[in-house]
Amino acid sequence: MxxxxxxxxxxxxxxxxxxxxxxxxxxxxxxxxxxxxxxxxxxxxxxxxxxxxxxxxxxxxxxxxxxxxxxxxxxxxxxxxxxxxxxxxxxxxxxxxxxxxxxxxxxxxxxxxxxxxxxxxxxxxxxxxxxxxxxxxxxxxxxxxxxxxxxxxxxxVSHSLTRADLEQAISTYAPVLQLHPNEAYVNTSIEYFLQHSTLVDSKSGNRIVHPAIDQLPQAGDDKQFYLELEDGAKGGDFSSAKAYVHAYWVQGMSYTDLQFWLFSAYNGPGTAHINGLVFDTIVHTGDVNLAPLGEHFGDWECVVVRIDNDTKEMTNIWLSQHSGGQWFDQEQISSSFRMAQGTHPIVYSSRNGHANYPSADSNYTEHYKVPPVGIPAGIEFFLRNDTANGGLSLDCSQNYQIVSADWLKGADAYPVPAWVTYPFRWGPEGTATHISANTVKQIIQAAAGPLAPFLPGSLLLLLAAEILPFFVKDDVNGPGAPITKSTWNGGY
Known part of the structure; x- marks a missing residue:
């Protein structure tokens, strides 16, 4: 057979x-x-x-x-x-x-x-x-x-990669992460995060200040445990930053996915870009800091480099972008990415939100346009995901830790740290940021500039109610560990 x-x-x-x-x-x-x-x-x-x-x-x-x-x-x-x-x-x-x-x-x-x-x-x-x-x-x-x-x-079907193959692929194709020069919440290590956190057991009330990795619980009631980060540690410690590599392969696959998981202690606020329109012509443009919307404790993003098991060459790249992601095939890799040292794709991390993109740009998402009925004016709304050169960079071929490659056994196996299988929140439980339609109305009014006097209050509230869902992207509770995400098992 x-x-x-x-x-x-x-x-x-x-x-x-x-x-x-x-x-x-x-x-x-x-x-x-x-x-x-x-x-x-x-x-x-x-x-x-x-x-x-x-x-x-x-x-x-x-x-x-x-x-x-x-x-x-x-x-x-x-x-x-x-x-x-x-x-x-x-x-x-x-x-x-x-x-x-x-x-x-x-x-x-x-x-x-x-x-x-x-x-x-x-x-x-x-x-x-x-x-x-x-x-x-x-x-x-x-x-x-x-x-x-x-x-x-x-x-x-080809066989799986050996341990030596896996490490060679990382050495050859690992991405270089380029941060925005104005990034306030840089990548950091799990050790740094835990050294500035308290593990809370909401059931017993017990608290462990600065828990070690091996003290993270592996089971418990739903939402029983969570981590509280000290405010002064939100900015992270880039000197300790590394990529955490989960190598994903199952029997029958002709490729191996090198998942480079990137961690930040905090996810900063979003930025809205709003255009005021008259007869579909932009008459005013404004950017609005949406703080505290978009903020949460702990942030996991992922870059996937797909390796052909026969040729040992990179065939595809996947970039996480908030709740979704984007695939690139070989032709798109050649046209979209800059390469460091010829083979390492440069990946740009968006300011505050850490979504990944192949180039420096504004990277608008969540485009939403509301043309009001009865008057020749409207609002066009985007979320900005700004990426740029000039900031810190993380070479994932030099700064990484393989945390999982579960087909490798015995002496070739990699130890799985307890934080990988910690199934609870990396932030407090039961907290959320809220924003009212009236607040969104004020944001739109400020961004509309000279158009604002022509937008009656009732219309602004109507627009605000329409746009409001796009402002609410995250709570502040923080994510679960990567192993709890569909991405971990190839669900890109």
Whole structure:
């Protein structure tokens, strides 16, 4: 039994993908979704098995991510060549006649995948209109002949990186984090944070001043524990800063994700950029400090560098940006990132909020436009995520700690610090910042400048009520540890 990826020979980086989430039992018409992905992960790897009692060249194609789920072809409607292809391809729990295939070698070194139930019918992949990874796309169906869309490259999945491979990849491709020159809340270490914090047990009332890492609790009631940071330590200590590396790989993946987790003791306030509009023309522009909105204790951000396990080269980068993130493929890396020493991507951290971007810019997010009814005036609203050169920089190839690479065992394993598995808050529990529509009204009024006299109070309150949800992004309680986030397990 081999574990393989099935890639289109005609469409680069188009891999067969099987989503068997809904396949929990046998279905007459099959179930699940089969389409295309721009990389090979767990849902894009398959087990090639030989079913009992069949000829030696007959195989079934099982999902590695979904036990006992197999690729299924229904070619009952395929009656000859069809330009867009025809028939149905999905999944089945267990395998029968519709799940049997033959691999037919081609003279150019590729492989066609023929249905045993319907001889002369072949699996077809159309990746002509892909979208940026990691969104699934494309069409997988059937064809009654072998052409460009019916040829595949079937490759055995590579093994995991060794400890030496992992450390070499960090040495070669780790990012350089560039801070804004006016950053008030710099990156710091876990040790610094704990040396200036108190661990609070809300159930017993016990307090541990300046707890050691090994004193962090690993279990308890919901919200039982939290950390209180001293106000004087909010700015952090950049001299102690490092990247905390979680190397993510599971059986069946052809790549390893190097997750560089970056920690700041405090997340500063947001900045709003507001344009006053008349007939969609900007007549006044203002920036507003939203303090205390956006502020919270402890801040985790992440830069992911994806390494191909065969070539040991960087193929993708993912940057965390507040509650979301952004993927970059090889072509986008070349066009979007500056490189330090040729191979280390320079990543820009936004002022106060620490979101990550590939260049120095204003990086506007949360665009919101409110054109009032009945008068030719309006408000355009953005959040600023300013990045710039000239500030401190953190070379993550020199300042890092590997905290998790769980496929490595024995002498090759890395110890997992207790803060990684601490499941509680990095800030106080039960506190939040609040802002009223009236306060937002005053902010809009100040930012509108000369336009303000033309905006009646009732209209301003209406605008404020519309925009208010965009101002409330965080409470001050602080995040949980990275292991509690979906990113930790590849949920980018």
């Amino acid at each position: 081999a574990t393989v990826t099935i890639r289109s020979a005609h469409f680069p980086n188009c891999y067969l993908r099987l989503d068997g989430t809904a396949v929990t039992r046998g279905f007459d018409d099959g179930a699940g979704t089969v389409n295309i992905q721009g990389y090979a992960g767990p849902w894009e790897t398959f087990r090639i098995e030989k079913p009992a009692g069949e000829a030696d060249d007959v195989v079934v194609i099982g999902s590695t991510a979904f036990p006992n789920v197999y690729l299924r072809v229904d070619a009952s409607t395929v009656h000859g060549f069809s330009d867009p292809g025809s028939g149905g391809v999905n999944a089945q729990f267990g395998h029968g006649p519709y799940e049997r295939f033959r691999f037919i070698p081609q003279s150019d070194g590729t492989t066609a995948i023929e249905s045993v139930q319907w001889p002369g019918v072949y699996l077809r992949m159309d990746g002509a209109a892909p979208v940026p990874v990691p969104t699934p796309f494309g069409i997988v169906n059937c064809q009654a002949s072998i052409g460009l869309y019916e040829k595949f490259i079937i490759s055995e």
